[in-house]
Amino acid sequence: MKVVVITTICNEEKNIGRVLARMPPDGDVIAIDDGSVDNSAQICRQYGARVVRHPFNLGQGAAFITGLRTCLMHDYDVIVHVDGDGQHDPQDIPIFLDKLEETGADIVVGSRILGSNYEGAPFFRRTFLPHFTWVINRITGYDMTDPMCGFRVFRADSLRRVQYVFDQIDEPQYMAAEMFVRFAREGLTVAEVPIHLAARESGVSRKGRDSLEDLVRYGGGVTKAIIRALWS
Amino acid sequence: MPFAGGLFAVGFVASLMLGGLTLYLFLSRRISIRQFVFWEGLLLGLLILAVFPGLIDWLASLINVGVRGLFVLAMGLLGVYIIVYNLSVRQHKHEKQVQHLSQEVALLRYQLEYRSEVQDESSGNNNDL
Numbered sequence: 424m425k426v427v428v429i430t431t432i433c434n435e436e437k438n439i440g441r442v443l444a445r446m447p448p449d450g451d452v453i454a455i456d457d458g459s460v461d462n463s464a465q466i467c468r469q470y471g472a473r474v475v476r477h478p479f480n481l482g483q484g485a486a487f488i489t490g491l492r493t494c495l496m497h498d499y500d501v502i503v504h505v506d507g508d509g510q511h512d513p514q515d516i517p518i519f520l521d522k523l524e525e526t527g528a529d530i531v532v533g534s535r536i537l538g539s540n541y542e543g544a545p546f547f548r549r550t551f552l553p554h555f556t557w558v559i560n561r562i563t564g565y566d567m568t569d570p571m572c573g574f575r576v577f578r579a580d581s582l583r584r585v586q587y588v589f590d591q592i593d594e595p596q597y598m599a600a601e602m603f604v605r606f607a608r609e610g611l612t613v614a615e616v617p618i619h620l621a622a623r624e625s626g627v628s629r630k631g632r633d634s635l636e637d638l639v640r641y642g643g644g645v646t647k648a649i650i651r652a653l654w655s
Numbered sequence: 656m657p658f659a660g661g662l663f664a665v666g667f668v669a670s671l672m673l674g675g676l677t678l679y680l681f682l683s684r685r686i687s688i689r690q691f692v693f694w695e696g697l698l699l700g701l702l703i704l705a706v707f708p709g710l711i712d713w714l715a716s717l718i719n720v721g722v723r724g725l726f727v728l729a730m731g732l733l734g735v736y737i738i739v740y741n742l743s744v745r746q747h748k749h750e751k752q753v754q755h756l757s758q759e760v761a762l763l764r765y766q767l768e769y770r771s772e773v774q775d776e777s778s779g780n781n782n783d784l
Contacts, residue, residue: 475765489758
């Protein structure tokens with residue numbers, strides 16, 4: 424099974440080295456640099472990762488789509504996505520791969536809820552995520568506990584089949600909701616595994632500030648994504 | 656009404672000046688023919704209303720608005736709304752186009768780097784792109 428790990432980064436020079444150092448030794452790594460102005464891309468290259476660079480910041484969702492497109496140009500069997508901020512542990516990847524094999528699902532998503540350490544998440548997200556999850560589950564028919572988690576594994580053949588969906592995803596930042604609604608329509612199946620989320624060692628998440636503004640951006644982004652997916 | 660007369664004079668002069676400016680911008684190729692036609696049409700309308708202010712009363716009576724000022728204000732707000740809506744739609748469209756272009760540029764650059772990497776390794780056969 425040919426596995427590739429993609430990681431999306433934007434000014435993560437203080438975290439990305441730690442993430443790449445924990446990558447499984449037998450898989451390729453492709454870093455999607457979403458317009459970093461620091462040395463993130465050089466550090467990725469030092470660790471042997473290939474780098475795809477956006478000319479400027481487009482948003483994490485757009486970077487993720489670029490990553491999937493890049494992987495589908497090769498002949499990989501499985502595509503893994505981990506965040507570049509060090510909160511996901513690449514050592515957990517085998518658990519995802521086992522789940523993929525065991526369930527035959529097209530996508531395996533990490534769940535911070537099942538991993539029982541979601542207490543550290545921003546208050547607003549912790550409060551509203553269950554409601555957004557409920558809505559997404561109702562629309563998709565999936566039974567997810569944490570659709571917004573960025574730690575995901577995809578079967579490449581399944582994505583190749585529905586590649587045109589990438590062009591339809593309109594939300595550049597909070598695109599998980601839109602992605603799952605569109606994937607559900609294409610009949611892709613989803614399984615979950617519990618993950619443990621580590622605290623960021625350096626830097627501030629662009630999505631993780633615990634403020635009313637964050638709630639508006641997060642809630643607005645997710646709501647827009649759902650409406651877009653349903654409308655089209 | 657000397658005040659109203661003065662106001663219409665200001666409207667007349669402003670329309671002529673803005674019309675001249677729009678024509679200059681069009682001739683110097685800084686705005687498209689679509690923008691030129693839109694703004695000139697709007698200014699022509701204002702000019703006609705400035706020359707024949709009675710038209711405002713007539714138009715206001717058509718939609719049962721008793722106060723002339725309110726009618727002008729409502730029409731102005733409607734115009735601004737249409738322009739802002741139009742700009743917002745076009746801005747979103749352009750944002751998406753820029754996003755797609757940037758992603759394409761990133762992928763093409765990656766392909767080039769990958770190909771030259773593969774060539775450097777001198778195998779040449781394992782290029783799966």
